Amino acid sequence: MPTLTFCGHSCCLIESGGKAAIIDPFIQGNPRASLTFEKVPPLSAIFLTHGHGDHLGDAVALSRRDQAPIIATYELAGCCQMQGAEVIGMNVGGRHDFGWGWVKLLPAWHSSSIQTSDGFTYAGMPTGVLLEIEGKKLYHLGDTALFSDLGLFGRLYGPIDVALIPIGDHFTMGIEDALEAWRMIQPLKAVPIHYTTFPPITQDPTRFTGRIQEQGGEAHVLNPGEKLVY
Ligand code: NI
Numbered sequence: 001m002p003t004l005t006f007c008g009h010s011c012c013l014i015e016s017g018g019k020a021a022i023i024d025p026f027i028q029g030n031p032r033a034s035l036t037f038e039k040v041p042p043l044s045a046i047f048l049t050h051g052h053g054d055h056l057g058d059a060v061a062l063s064r065r066d067q068a069p070i071i072a073t074y075e076l077a078g079c080c081q082m083q084g085a086e087v088i089g090m091n092v093g094g095r096h097d098f099g100w101g102w103v104k105l106l107p108a109w110h111s112s113s114i115q116t117s118d119g120f121t122y123a124g125m126p127t128g129v130l131l132e133i134e135g136k137k138l139y140h141l142g143d144t145a146l147f148s149d150l151g152l153f154g155r156l157y158g159p160i161d162v163a164l165i166p167i168g169d170h171f172t173m174g175i176e177d178a179l180e181a182w183r184m185i186q187p188l189k190a191v192p193i194h195y196t197t198f199p200p201i202t203q204d205p206t207r208f209t210g211r212i213q214e215q216g217g218e219a220h221v222l223n224p225g226e227k228l229v230y
């Protein structure tokens, strides 16, 4: 069964059958990072939900280190390729088989750009990442607002074994909206992400997981570095 390690903020490591992949590898500069750049295991794939710095993070450097493809929307992948990364450019709604599993990029309601000294570079649409590895489905919602198609995804692509749901508010859903997202997706396990890294997104994640548990659901607060087999 795949193992998820929450690495702080939205960064998640997935290990299975001797292979590793990472989603949103914001490590250097992440005050809640559970590991250093050097401690990231050799990667077979890097997934990005969007181009903001707290998600793009160290993706290019890790891709160059491991010759691992960055899998993301076409524009974001293209920006990374210009910096020397290996990439697989996709777009929202598409599915790609990467050999030991498949990924589908799902819509997310947010924005996506890369900030430079000249302003903002368009980085394609923001996405969620649905990953199936060893027959288990993980859905990383990225940075998203609440929207009703989350219910469609739960119905069409479920059962979702684990959903990683942002709860920080301010830039994404807060706890109330995240609870509605959980109700719509109906994952077997829920894990809160994107909170407490910076002052505007400070939250008590047990307010999210506690409400799910009251309703008979399974939810886990993972401290940075903690693992969940799903
Ligand atoms: Ni963002």
Ligand code: MN
Binding pocket: 052, 054, 055, 143, 171, 194
């Ligand atoms: Mn973010």
